[in-house]
Amino acid sequence: MTMTWLPHYLPEGTVYGVLLNFQRETALWADRMNQDPYKAPPKAPVLYVKTANTFTPSGHDVPLAADVPEVEVGAAVGLIMGEPGQGPVACALFSDLAVPHESYFRPPVKFRCRDGFLGVGRDAIALAAVGGLEGLQKHLLEVRVDGVLRQTVQLGDMVREASVLLADVAEFMTLQRGDVLLLGSDCLADGSRPRAKVGDTVEVSAAGFKPVVTHFVAEEEVTA
Template sequence: MICNGHIYGVILNDSRELARLAPAFQEKPYLAPPVAPVVYMKPASTMSHGTVRLKPGEQAVAAATLALLIARDATGVSPDQAMACIGAAALAIDITYPQADYYRPAVAQRNADTFLVMGDWGSPALADRITTMIDGQAAHNWSLDRLARSPDRLIADISAFLTLRAGDVLLVGLPGDAPQVGAGVTLRAEAAGFAPAVARVEETT
């Protein structure tokens, strides 16, 4: 499978995180919770080749998720049509430096080189439960049942304002309670039926 398009992610698609942040969304500067998917992009340079590089002494959030490879253009599709647009699925670990809030776009914090760890593409199935391992120990697990928008609904809602092209990748959402890691550890995302996403975390030199 070939990813030759854009890489899109979605924040605030974890129902538990949305519930936790609900009071803050009623305050300035938000005044209301988001009504559409909150989409961000990751450039191809964020793709890791087995190593994640962090600034010396820094910690980063390691959010394991599911990546979907779009196989046919999706514009204004319904949820029933959305799954037919998926050609493959893979585990991914989206790395980002912690941010205090979601008001300002976290471009530098989210888009550093090596900040996207990908497993091998497989059949377009949906993971049940994704586990993040740090140095061989389970550090976090979450079920896609926590997604506020299921993958089919997410694709449909995004396609209402943005065409997902064949070759694009969509990360379906991030757990709001993902663990933080520093340099010197090995990350591994696992789920039944999927190839793991694995990387060593090192400091930049």
């Protein structure tokens, strides 16, 4: 199947993120997974949705309200689906933003789905161009805030590598053409993620992809 993309790629379907899919963060949360209310580690992938109002092309501004002094930045690769049963046919780079919050088990929509809270890479790239699903495992993602390197993410450190994540998600739902499955984002050593505020510019980059660049402005600057 041939897929045609817009000059600047934007998701055509639903975007699903996945929590706790990196070894470091899973280890940091291990003790708390056995506490209330779940009392056990999750057996299936823990997903959340990034709604269409969050989609922001690379190079565009993201407004932050006065009650959001900082955002957390998650560097992620997303798998773009072909027809049902075909699996992923392409991938793209994303900057998954969230309001800092205490729990990752059941994050409220208001933390992850604010306007502009998903920076989208300029191009959708054929999986073959990055070595397929196995080739993705070798990729490094970098997060820079105002040009300063804040994080390096090794996709080989995922709990569920891409093929396993896809298979596990397929156990309970069917991904449709144009849907995107983010592979998750890693945390820093202290369990947090890189943060940005009004006036900052964030760049998420990886070899073979054009960077996702996001500049943060005060909400009143947009509405004035």
